[in-house]
Amino acid sequence: GQQLNQSPQSMFIQEGEDVSMNCTSSSIFNTWLWYKQDPGEGPVLLIALYKAGELTSNGRLTAQFGITRKDSFLNISASIPSDVGIYFCAGQLPTSNSGYALNFGKGTSLLVTP
Amino acid sequence: EAQVTQNPRYLITVTGKKLTVTCSQNMNHEYMSWYRQDPGLGLRQIYYSMNVEVTDKGDVPEGYKVSRKEKRNFPLILESPSPNQTSLYFCASSPTTAGYNQPQHFGDGTRLSIL
Numbered sequence: 001g002q003q004l005n006q007s008p009q010s011m012f013i014q015e016g017e018d019v020s021m022n023c024t025s026s027s028i029f030n031t032w033l034w035y036k037q038d039p040g041e042g043p044v045l046l047i048a049l050y051k052a053g054e055l056t057s058n059g060r061l062t063a064q065f066g067i068t069r070k071d072s073f074l075n076i077s078a079s080i081p082s083d084v085g086i087y088f089c090a091g092q093l094p095t096s097n098s099g100y101a102l103n104f105g106k107g108t109s110l111l112v113t114p
Numbered sequence: 115e116a117q118v119t120q121n122p123r124y125l126i127t128v129t130g131k132k133l134t135v136t137c138s139q140n141m142n143h144e145y146m147s148w149y150r151q152d153p154g155l156g157l158r159q160i161y162y163s164m165n166v167e168v169t170d171k172g173d174v175p176e177g178y179k180v181s182r183k184e185k186r187n188f189p190l191i192l193e194s195p196s197p198n199q200t201s202l203y204f205c206a207s208s209p210t211t212a213g214y215n216q217p218q219h220f221g222d223g224t225r226l227s228i229l
Contacts, residue, residue: 006156033217041222042118042204042206042223043157045219088157102159
């Protein structure tokens with residue numbers, strides 16, 4: 001699969017602060033996805049991006065699909081304790097057999113103190 | 115309720131003893147896949163299936179088998195488990211094979227420990 005570089009690896013912030021994380025790749029993707037994983041659970045989709053340059057919001061979350069199609073960022077505004085978890089970016093590409101492959105970054109672990 | 119269900123959620127077993135992790139989805143999704151999650155490595159795809167009787171290898175298929183005899187079920191089979199297959203496993207599904215506008219939805223995971 002394609003290598004995705006996600007940063008930062010971890011963040012330790014105070015409640016109310018804004019958070020920013022990003023993913024970059026040497027390859028072009030046609031879809032970027034952002035997931036959150038809580039302890040003991042599977043990843044849950046937060047935001048999906050389908051067009052280069054697209055900026056999409058979901059409540060306090062905002063994500064953008066980079067113009068080059070090789071990167072994406074996720075911002076969380078006014079963080080709260082329940083934002084704690086691991087955030088994953090994922091890039092999606094079609095495969096030669098009419099399927100598609102989803103490649104994940106290694107995750108950003110977010111800790112929020114009250 | 116729409117969901118992806120994996121069983122068991124936890125399993126401790128020994129090297130060489132065949133095991134199967136089941137995955138079932140109730141959303142009539144065509145596309146299903148298996149991932150393993152390891153510390154520092156994120157999620158890596160093991161196998162995927164675009165429809166009944168159609169399966170293909172992902173990034174780390176060695177030591178695993180899958181089958182897709184019915185649309186709703188996609189079991190992961192470890193014929194002869196080894197300690198390096200100790201991991202957290204996730205099944206996921208999405209409506210169509212194309213994937214466009216159809217993000218994958220994940221089960222709650224199965225934690226396997228192979229001694």
